[in-house]
Amino acid sequence: MDNLPYVNINYELDENLIEKWWNEFTNILSHTGYIRPNFSKLDDKTITELYGHELFIKSDSDALILKDKVNLYAEKILENLNLEGIPFHVTFMVTNTGILDWHKDEASSTRPQCSAAIMYSLNTDKRAPTEWIYNDVYYKLDGYKHALINCSCMHRVDNSKCSPRRTFRIALYGPTFEEIKSKIIQSGYTI
Numbered sequence: 411m412d413n414l415p416y417v418n419i420n421y422e423l424d425e426n427l428i429e430k431w432w433n434e435f436t437n438i439l440s441h442t443g444y445i446r447p448n449f450s451k452l453d454d455k456t457i458t459e460l461y462g463h464e465l466f467i468k469s470d471s472d473a474l475i476l477k478d479k480v481n482l483y484a485e486k487i488l489e490n491l492n493l494e495g496i497p498f499h500v501t502f503m504v505t506n507t508g509i510l511d512w513h514k515d516e517a518s519s520t521r522p523q524c525s526a527a528i529m530y531s532l533n534t535d536k537r538a539p540t541e542w543i544y545n546d547v548y549y550k551l552d553g554y555k556h557a558l559i560n561c562s563c564m565h566r567v568d569n570s571k572c573s574p575r576r577t578f579r580i581a582l583y584g585p586t587f588e589e590i591k592s593k594i595i596q597s598g599y600t601i
């Protein structure tokens with residue numbers, strides 16, 4: 411296996427279905443303050459909206475029902491990608507500004523440390539170049555449609571050409587990035 415902090419995925423997702431859910435979350439939650447203004451340690455202008463985050467939907471029964479559907483779909487994806495049983499958390503993420511500067515995705519009061527995330531860029535051909543320092547080596551990926559990325563080492567994302575960037579994101583917890591990458595490669599759905 412290579413030493414890259416990412417692997418491109420060629421498993422096809424149902425973009426229309428994801429888009430439909432995205433719109434449903436927006437409609438359901440537009441009255442309840444679903445907007446999360448920031449991630450724990452990042453600048454407050456970087457990521458402004460997370461749809462389907464449990465913290466914001468916990469008091470809304472319609473959103474919870476929708477989230478159950480989304481989670482079932484995510485479980486199916488993980489099963490096909492040889493990642494069955496790994497704890498996960500799905501969000502629909504909107505990133506609004508240019509550079510998301512160097513950071514690790516750290517644990518916070520609402521979520522544990524995530525090792526890796528499956529990222530899927532919605533409805534755009536524009537890509538967000540991403541850089542990592544991984545095992546003391548610099549890596550750059552010019553962008554991706556669908557990929558597993560390492561979130562536990564330092565990384566930086568340039569969203570300036572595709573802002574606002576909308577991503578269907580499955581964060582993965584427990585096993586290390588390397589363990590998850592090894593499993594997903596065995597699924598055959600990687601490039």
Ligand SMILES: [Fe+2]
Nearest residue numbers: 514515561565
């Ligand atoms: Fe990150």
